[in-house]
Amino acid sequence: MPLKAVLHINEVDRLSVAIxxxxxxxxxTGGNDLDVLFLLNGAAVEALTSEDTLSALGELAEKGIEIHVCRNSLKNLCGSGLCLDEEALPSFIKVVPAGITALITLQNQGYAYIKP
Structure with a gap:
């Protein structure tokens, strides 16, 4: 049975800890038998403006870690003057409609909730 976990990151300064x-x-684990994903929402989505962050997340994605980002948070970020076009995000990033809904759904599916 795989180790299932969602790492919830909602603050920019916690993303490096999660990585x-x-x-x-x-x-x-050697990367074996894992089902792990990051869920970025709130202020943490601002980190996606950094090439270094995108590179680190891309390396994790190549090793099987899924990267999910809250659409509502992307919209809120744009409201503060820093817009990230959802279509311009790297293909390894999955945009979910609402981070809160995704967190609840994942926990109901047996994912351990990790808050770095």
Whole structure:
């Protein structure tokens, strides 16, 4: 049975912690039997403006970690003057309608909730 977890990141400064957590998990398990994803919402979506962040997330995605981003948070970010076009995001990023709904759904599906 795979290890199932959702890492919830809603603050920019917690994303590096989550990335390190995921790297440690991959190293510890060899990347085998994992079903892990990141869910970014709130202020954390601003981190997607950084090429370094996108590169780190892309490396995790290549190793099987899914990256999900809240559409509502993207819209709110645009309201503050920093717009990220959903269509311009890298293909490894999945946009979900509402982060809160995704978190509840994933937990109901047996994903452990991790808040780095």
């Amino acid at each position: 390190n957590n995921a790297r440690n998990l991959l190293r510890d």
